[in-house]
Amino acid sequence: MKTFLSGLQSPNVDLLTNYFAIKLIEWYQHHHRALPWRETKDPYKIWLSEIILQQTRVAQGLPYYQRFIENYPTIHDLASASETAILRVWQGLGYYTRARNLHACARTIVTQFQGKFPNNYKALLSLPGIGVYTAAAIASIAFKEPIPVIDGNVYRVLARIFDIETAINSTKGKHIFNQLAQTLISKTAPDIYNQAIMEFGAIQCTPLKPLCNTCIFKMDCSAFLANKQHLLPVKEAKVKIKQRFFHYLCIQLDDDQLFMKSRKPGDIWTGLYDFYLVEESERKEFDQLEDELVQLIKKHQLYIEKVPTVYKHILTHRVLYASFFKIIVTKAFLADAKILLEDSLTDTFSIEATKFLPKPKLICNFLEEYLYI
Incomplete structure (x- = not known):
């Protein structure tokens, strides 16, 4: 020594x-x-x-x-x-x-x-x-x-x-x-x-x-x-930052019920609640999303409101860009989409109940700005 x-x-x-x-x-x-x-x-x-x-x-x-x-x-x-x-x-x-x-x-x-x-x-x-x-x-x-x-x-x-x-x-x-x-x-x-x-x-x-x-x-x-x-101190170069593009479908029923899901293990935010997610390699408009539920929404001609804010969220080795699409759905659509929503573990919660679910900060920010009164 x-x-x-x-x-x-x-x-x-x-x-x-x-x-x-x-x-x-x-x-x-x-x-x-x-x-x-x-x-x-x-x-x-x-x-x-x-x-x-x-x-x-x-x-x-x-x-x-x-x-x-x-x-x-x-x-x-x-x-x-x-x-x-x-x-x-x-x-x-x-x-x-x-x-x-x-x-x-x-x-x-x-x-x-x-x-x-x-x-x-x-x-x-x-x-x-x-x-x-x-x-x-x-x-x-x-x-x-x-x-x-x-x-x-x-x-x-x-x-x-x-x-x-x-x-x-x-x-x-x-x-x-x-x-x-x-x-x-x-x-x-x-x-x-x-x-x-x-x-x-x-x-x-x-x-x-x-x-x-x-x-x-x-x-x-x-x-x-x-x-x-x-x-000083000296630090070796960091790992390259990866960009991820999230497209969230904020599905709402009768103006009070929201569809949310608990995130599965194997990725960020395990156990926290977010919306139905379509991830792409770049930011896209709704019509450009390649997803089965998106096709059903277009088939039923549901009204789609794109939220103007694109949320940026920085993690250790990743930068997330999240776009939100608000969609009011019908019972006929839900009958067609039942299996897809169940497979993604999506469930309904009253807007008030979602306040008490554990959620990523990014989801909290969206809800507070666009849905909570």
């Missing part, structure tokens, strides 16, 4: 190795934000906050955390809830696999661990939806196991201070950062240290315009001394 550290470019590697954790914890005690999950050692609440804050800013995640604690104050409450109810509370937060894993993990803890979280990193990793980062956070904060957490904030702090130019999303880079993080973590206060380094990256060593002039590591930071903060 000494050989590894001696290869880093920071001007005071030995000093930082000895005092990095001490200085960081001292800074944290004076500058950290007051957040509810920092006021507890309850692994349930720590776990809940970590799952919610994945890919989510604190300001956005905090109301969801409070909502979950209010609705499901214990792991038993969460485990006994239905997936639909959980998805409804999660609605709007995105990355819905997290919510389903949250539910599966709660049930596993209740059924296999008598409602108590495993108290070590290795055992935590065996739970559904808990990866190395979340396991390290729970193990260190709730049980004081000296396992470092490494998120985007930690990568940025370490890359800048120690001048690490290896890509953080490369195999070699992950190995280097893991070694360094394990060396630097406080063995006596890993709970405070892990929260401190994440907080330091979030509010001091920020991605853009870091507060270098007031930084406690200003004279130890290789990036600051070389004026290269904007160059």
Whole structure:
């Protein structure tokens, strides 16, 4: 480990190795934000906050955390809830696999661990939806196991201070950062240290315009001394973004009943409700859609209203473009379309009832703008 550290470019590697954790914890005690999950050692609440804050800013995640604690104050409450109810509370937060894993993990803890979280990193990793980062956070904060957490904030702090130019999303880079993080973590206060380094990256060593002039590591930071903060950390090129074009048929009966369906596994938004969907390789007008239900709608000469808004929704590796077509249907049409609608698991709900279904944000936006009064 000494050989590894001696290869880093920071001007005071030995000093930082000895005092990095001490200085960081001292800074944290004076500058950290007051957040509810920092006021507890309850692994349930720590776990809940970590799952919610994945890919989510604190300001956005905090109301969801409070909502979950209010609705499901214990792991038993969460485990006994239905997936639909959980998805409804999660609605709007995105990355819905997290919510389903949250539910599966709660049930596993209740059924296999008598409602108590495993108290070590290795055992935590065996739970559904808990990866190395979340396991390290729970193990260190709730049980004081000296396992470092490494998120985007930690990568940025370490890359800048120690001048690490290896890509953080490369195999070699992950190995280097893991070694360094394990060396630097406080063995006596890993709970405070892990929260401190994440907080330091979030509010001091920020991605853009870091507060270098007031930084406690200003004279130890290789990036600051070389004026290269904007160059670190290094990240390899992202996966190519795929475009998808959704054409939704918002089918309505007697001005009050809407046809909606629960999305099947194997794609985005599993378990959330949307409308009958025709996906194409490009955006098309209604008459251009190649779909059996579309042909039936044209056969029955139903009135079709195209919603002028084309909704754009950005996911990690995909950009969705959604067009909506509002269609009032007749009973004669429904008799012809019965098998098609049943095959797509489409069912009817009153407009009021749809407000309580778990839905993707994109669908919520459409309903609020064009159907809800």
